[in-house]
Amino acid sequence: MWSIICARIKIILSNSCVLTLFIFSVPKAQAKQSYEDIYQTQSGWHLGMATGYGKIDNPIHQGNDIPLVLIPKIEFYWGDFALNNSQLIYTPWQNDSTTFSFLTRVNEDGLYFIDDLLSASAGAAFLQRPLMSDGGPNQQGNKTAPALMRGEIERIDDRKISVLAGMEVNHDWNDWRISAAWYREVTNYHHGDEAFFSIAKAWRGQSHLWLTSLEWQYQSEELLQYYYGTRLADWIAGFSRFRPNSALNTSIKISYRYDISSHWDFIAEARIQRLDSMLNASPLLQQQHLFSFFTGFAWSF
Template structure:
């Protein structure tokens, strides 16, 4: 699908993100409608729990899909600092419609390699941004190339969950939000990086809130080599050789919230993600289209 070289893609996306950061940072356009009820947060603690059922598709060969039953909401806002479930956030600059932040995040690809399904479920739940939170607006099988060789997944080299840190800028205008973010791995496993560019649209009424977002995700060659490339231990385990380039993944997400009372909401969310076709040749993957969903009731305090 993508014929542009990995370095060229990396340069294009980085330049796009840099331009977006500059444009959004200098914009003085004022929103015609307040976003405080959708994207802004109050200081202090915001705790809650959502209970329902959902799942996250696991694209890894012989990997089991990850169930979602309980999703926590752990938020804390104090001045320019915030905690948002697994994220630490510092926002040194903001105005009525634009925010610029430095933040950390946990890479989600490592979840696919956790053998314990309960631990994977807990990790997937904790890595979710709180549904429709006050502070924020993955089974179709891929075609297996004939040269792929797959062996024993129990004998492959370990893939760890990695930690990334970076920066993000959000710009709100009427019912729209445009976001750009870049992250660098800091846990010393693969030294890779990720970048995101997304646009979201909100529709809201007295008790209802719909949010639809489109996202473009860039993943560097180093990150993909660590999780989906193969090395000597994997070859001995029976897997064919694969050395990935950088990739561009796309996704669409639809979220819904119905406010029952000040403490209770009904929430639902569905996400479809398409992995870059350059990953088709990885013997560690067997899906290119990933779907995830969750529906349940959320309590907040």
């Protein structure tokens, strides 16, 4: 199951090569089956690798866009249990169209704060973006919005990568899938929550598969305060004060796969995400609209 643009994992090879990975997928063998089967999983091991080029926008101040070169596929399905790259999944109940699962996931926000991203791809050209506005007219009156003070991002307090656990419900109907999920942080860093609701549609040809999806992401105040709010160490580093409320982010995703042979595919995916406008006031963030993509060739076994 090739996964692109849901979560990212950092791997170190030969002590220096950092590979940034995406997770989202559809089983290859079932792309040739009916729409009812297109989202379903298979049993046993599923291994593979994709190579190509892509990048993930990093919204953090002074952050570099993250290049993508290799994407692994490591999956194992055994009865009601599954390992899907970074996810552990237990599905105690399912029927022909609906599944209910308990699962874990890595929080994506923490991955934006990983150090030494420049080692991810030697000589890669990183796209530079202007900072958010440092103040301007308030749309609700004649007041002036407070200036966003930004210092050295390397001096802020550490933000750790958190793990969340929760539950998910998927319902499939013909070429449609509706999903809802809720997660609570279990690594004792921020005790925050995330929730997702998405609608996806598939179009299938003899050798072609298109997937489009629309997703809404809720993030609690506790989670956002840990990653994008500021505290004493951040104020000392030169960043202005900010305490967020809960947020609702939206994203649109398009995926494509062309079956070259039983083991090879051409794959491509792009996602545009809009962060809640409330986060514009965070001095740690420098953009509201994030773009991610990957295109390349995938081998599966």
